[in-house]
Amino acid sequence: xxxxxxxxxxxxxxxxxxxxxxxxxxxxxxxxxxxxxxxxxxxxxxxxxxxxxxxxxxxxxxxxxxxxxxxxxxxxxxxxxxxxxxxxxxxxxxxxxxxxxxxxxxxxxxxxxxxxxxxxxxxxxxxxxxxxxxxxxxxxxxxxxxxxxxxxxxxxxxxxxxxxxxxxxxxxxxxxxxxxxxxxxxxxxxxxxxxxxxxxxxxxxxxxxxxxxxxxxxxxxxxxxxxxxxxxxxxxxxxxxxxxxxxxxxxxxxxxxxxxxxxxxxxxxxxxxxxxxxxxxxxxxxxxxxxxxxxxxxxxxxxxxxxxxxxxxxxxxxxxxxxxxxxxxxxxxxxxxxxxxxxxxxxxxxxxxxxxxxxxxxxxxxxxxxxxxxxxxxxxxxxxxxxxxxxxxxxxxxxxxxxxxxxxxxxxxxxxxxxxxxxxxxxxxxxxx
Numbered sequence: 428x429x430x431x432x433x434x435x436x437x438x439x440x441x442x443x444x445x446x447x448x449x450x451x452x453x454x455x456x457x458x459x460x461x462x463x464x465x466x467x468x469x470x471x472x473x474x475x476x477x478x479x480x481x482x483x484x485x486x487x488x489x490x491x492x493x494x495x496x497x498x499x500x501x502x503x504x505x506x507x508x509x510x511x512x513x514x515x516x517x518x519x520x521x522x523x524x525x526x527x528x529x530x531x532x533x534x535x536x537x538x539x540x541x542x543x544x545x546x547x548x549x550x551x552x553x554x555x556x557x558x559x560x561x562x563x564x565x566x567x568x569x570x571x572x573x574x575x576x577x578x579x580x581x582x583x584x585x586x587x588x589x590x591x592x593x594x595x596x597x598x599x600x601x602x603x604x605x606x607x608x609x610x611x612x613x614x615x616x617x618x619x620x621x622x623x624x625x626x627x628x629x630x631x632x633x634x635x636x637x638x639x640x641x642x643x644x645x646x647x648x649x650x651x652x653x654x655x656x657x658x659x660x661x662x663x664x665x666x667x668x669x670x671x672x673x674x675x676x677x678x679x680x681x682x683x684x685x686x687x688x689x690x691x692x693x694x695x696x697x698x699x700x701x702x703x704x705x706x707x708x709x710x711x712x713x714x715x716x717x718x719x720x721x722x723x724x725x726x727x728x729x730x731x732x733x734x735x736x737x738x739x740x741x742x743x744x745x746x747x748x749x750x751x752x753x754x755x756x757x758x759x760x761x762x763x764x765x766x767x768x769x770x771x772x773x774x775x776x777x778x779x780x781x782x783x784x785x786x787x788x789x790x791x792x793x794x795x796x797x798x799x800x801x802x803x804x805x806x807x808x809x810x811x812x813x814x815x816x817x818x819x820x821x822x823x824x825x826x827x828x829x830x831x832x833x834x835x836x837x838x839x840x841x842x843x844x845x846x847x848x849x850x851x852x853x854x855x856x857x858x859x860x
Contacts, residue, residue: 431509431533433466434473434501435542438511438535446511446537450476451501457481457494464490467501476500507531514538515551519600526578526598528562530555554605557613558658562598564616568636569596580654584637594644596654608658615665635675639668746807757800764793 434451438444440463441453457480464478468487475487480494503511508522509531518536519525535542541552548556566572569580573595582594619632626632640657643664647656657664 430470431472431511431535432542432544433463433470434503434511435535437463437467437501438537439540446513449503449511451503451511452499453501454496454498457497460497461490461494464499473501473503476502509533511535511537515555515602515605519602523578525559526562526600527574528559528566528598530559550609551602551605553610554608555600557610558600558605558608560613561611561616561658561661564613564620565596567620568616568633582637582640584634584641592641592644594640594653595650596657597651598654599652604655604658608661611658611661612665615668631675632672635672636668639664639671642667753804757797757804761797764797 437460438446438451438453440460441455443454445452464487467473468475476499478485478487478490478499479497480491481496485491508518508524510521512518512521512534513536515536515538518534522531524531531543533543536552539549539552541549566580568582570583571581573579573581578598580596580598582596583592584594615636618626619629619636643657643660644650644653647653649656
């Protein structure tokens with residue numbers, strides 16, 4: 428594979444080389460230069476027009492082992508721009524791919540003494556690489572490319588008023604442009620190029636990019652040189668883009684926050700409604716319990732009355748457990764409500780007035796629901812023991828009535844017994860008794 432590297436090494440080895448069009452003229456000590464000559468021959472790049480060693484013309488494929496003075500002419504013949512170039516201007520004019528953001532893998536700029544594989548890049552060269560990356564990234568965002576006459580990038584963005592207007596950027600590079608802009612910040616363009624599959628806000632960011640591009644385009648007095656204007660004002664473009672994006676995202680965030688508030692209110696209200704529904708279902712069992720008390724009231728069977736009393740006791744215990752579970756469920760809902768409202772309250776200062784009012788309305792409505800449910804739970808807790816209390820009172824009344832009757836009968840029996848005893852004593856039968 429042909430490589431420019433060995434020719435660059437030979438050129439840099441020479442003390443006072445001369446580059447004329449596409450030919451290198453050089454003189455040097457032969458023995459010191461021979462390894463470089465061999466490397467150039469082996470690379471297959473270009474050709475030696477002549478090699479003179481100590482006044483004798485020699486063939487490049489059979490170089491002598493000894494010699495003192497060397498002079499040569501080397502023609503840099505190559506079909507691509509991977510070649511020697513007089514200077515940066517010559518290089519920019521030689522390769523039409525550069526305006527598309529494509530640099531050859533190898534090139535050497537004579538006046539700048541720069542080789543593309545050098546670790547150190549002068550500021551001008553850094554600007555060149557940066558601008559080529561800028562063009563490549565910008566090309567990825569363009570609607571289509573027009574390469575019939577030069578290289579043009581066509582955008583059809585939507586402006587802030589909802590309309591669209593085509594914007595054409597003809598990429599033209601010059602030394603003056605490179606000197607003016609320095610290294611460009613291409614992070615935004617790279618992010619937009621790479622974010623199509625990963626960024627959930629990609630389409631929105633592309634829209635903001637188009638709006639910002641339109642704003643800058645309308646400020647350019649010569650639309651034929653908009654690419655030049657865009658590059659020179661790229662820093663201002665970035666500031667404007669990020670401002671526009673911030674405005675959009677803030678509006679998007681407020682819209683999202685409104686949806687979150689509405690969803691949170693709906694979810695919490697559903698949970699409150701579930702608690703109320705459960706309470707209502709439990710209330711239906713209380714009339715049945717009171718009906719059992721009526722049965723107990725009409726019953727004369729002690730065993731039946733005790734069975735009803737035990738049933739009402741079990742009902743009260745079960746209701747107590749159910750209501751305790753409802754209390755715990757309500758506490759979890761209230762804890763979730765406090766977390767949700769707290770998350771919104773922390774950003775209240777950033778929210779518009781209508782969103783703040785929506786948060787206040789949600790908080791007030793949920794607080795009212797809390798108070799209503801707590802009242803229902805307390806009422807249900809109280810009334811759930813009502814049937815049992817009535818049954819106990821009824822049983823106590825029955826017992827009191829039974830004891831009263833028993834005492835009354837016992838008293839009558841005692842009185843009768845005493846009367847009988849007195850009568851028997853009157854007949855003289857007391858001793859027999």
